[in-house]
Amino acid sequence: xxxxxxxxxxxxxxxxxxxxxxxxxxxxxxxxxxxxxxxxxxxxxxxxxxxxxxxxxxxxxxxxxxxxxxxxxxxxxxxxxxxxxxxxxxxxxxxxxxxxxxxxxxxxxxxxxxxxxxxxxxxxxxxxxxxxxxxxxxxxxxxxxxxxxxxxxxxxxxxxxxxxxxxxxxxxxxxxxxxxxxxxxxxxxxxxxxxxxxxxxxxxxxxxxxxxxxxxxxxxxxxxx
Numbered sequence: 001x002x003x004x005x006x007x008x009x010x011x012x013x014x015x016x017x018x019x020x021x022x023x024x025x026x027x028x029x030x031x032x033x034x035x036x037x038x039x040x041x042x043x044x045x046x047x048x049x050x051x052x053x054x055x056x057x058x059x060x061x062x063x064x065x066x067x068x069x070x071x072x073x074x075x076x077x078x079x080x081x082x083x084x085x086x087x088x089x090x091x092x093x094x095x096x097x098x099x100x101x102x103x104x105x106x107x108x109x110x111x112x113x114x115x116x117x118x119x120x121x122x123x124x125x126x127x128x129x130x131x132x133x134x135x136x137x138x139x140x141x142x143x144x145x146x147x148x149x150x151x152x153x154x155x156x157x158x159x160x161x162x163x164x165x166x167x168x169x170x171x172x173x174x175x176x177x178x179x180x181x182x183x184x185x186x187x188x189x190x191x192x193x194x195x196x197x198x199x200x201x202x203x204x205x206x207x208x209x210x211x212x213x214x215x216x217x218x219x220x221x222x223x224x225x
Contacts, residue, residue: 048076048085051094056080060109066120067141075122077109082124082139084146096146101135101161104128107168114138114171114180115201121149125168126161135161136169136182138206154197154208155186162206165194174198182206185214 049058057079065072066084074085074092079100086095100106108125115121122139137160138149150160162169164184174181179201186195193213200209 046074046085046092048074051083051085051092052076052078053080059106062109062111064111064120066111066122067146068119075109075111077106077124079105081106082109082122082137084122098124098137098139098146101126104133104135107134115140115149115206116179122146123171127168132166134164134166134168134185136164136171136184137161149206151182151184151199152205152207154199154211155195156184156197156199156208162199175200181209 048061052058058076059079060077062075063072064075066075067073067086071087073087073095076083076085081100082096082098083094084096085092104126105128106124107127108123110123110125111120112123113120114123117140119141124137124139126135126137127133139146140149141147148160151157151162156163162182162184165187167185169185170183171180172183173179174183181201182199183196184199186197188195193215195211196214197211198209199206201207
């Protein structure tokens with residue numbers, strides 16, 4: 001037992017036997033207790049499964065400071081969606097959760113700064129079981145909570161996610177300015193090509209900018225010509 005442990009045990013002993021004797025705690029013991037650090041468990045050593053709901057399975061786990069507070073969060077993609085565990089000064093607690101869209105499953109979790117604002121975004125990719133429908137949800141920290149960066153303008157106006165047909169959205173810096181654009185694939189009825197809208201960060205939102213066409217590499221068997 002080191003000196004810090006002894007000081008804490010002495011204080012507890014005094015308080016339990018007689019609160020009025022608490023003044024007997026020495027100045028040195030007070031300083032040791034006041035400055036005794038709270039040691040946080042390493043994220044890799046934490047039993048994150050205990051934070052999940054019954055039957056919820058872990059698919060992927062990342063560790064990163066996504067709210068820019070200097071402490072690392074544990075970001076988990078699960079069979080039910082997205083879970084964020086944050087350090088509150090004493091232990092890790094569930095601070096935020098997002099559910100997977102109906103009829104889809106999580107396919108990939110990615111953490112990176114795609115819009116160049118210096119804060120990491122959480123990229124959650126989802127897909128339908130048959131691979132025909134894909135979606136990208138982008139969560140970003142704003143002031144006191146996480147917000148959804150949804151597409152503005154074009155065919156995805158009003159959508160919560162960057163929805164894409166047959167292929168997951170592509171995130172790539174197309175113009176070389178250091179800020180990544182988002183390309184999605186949109187099916188056009190009676191046309192064998194896919195429309196590919198491009199969404200570009202304008203400093204506030206991802207807004208529709210341009211599009212091009214590509215030949216899809218596959219279609220479900222039920223739609224094969």
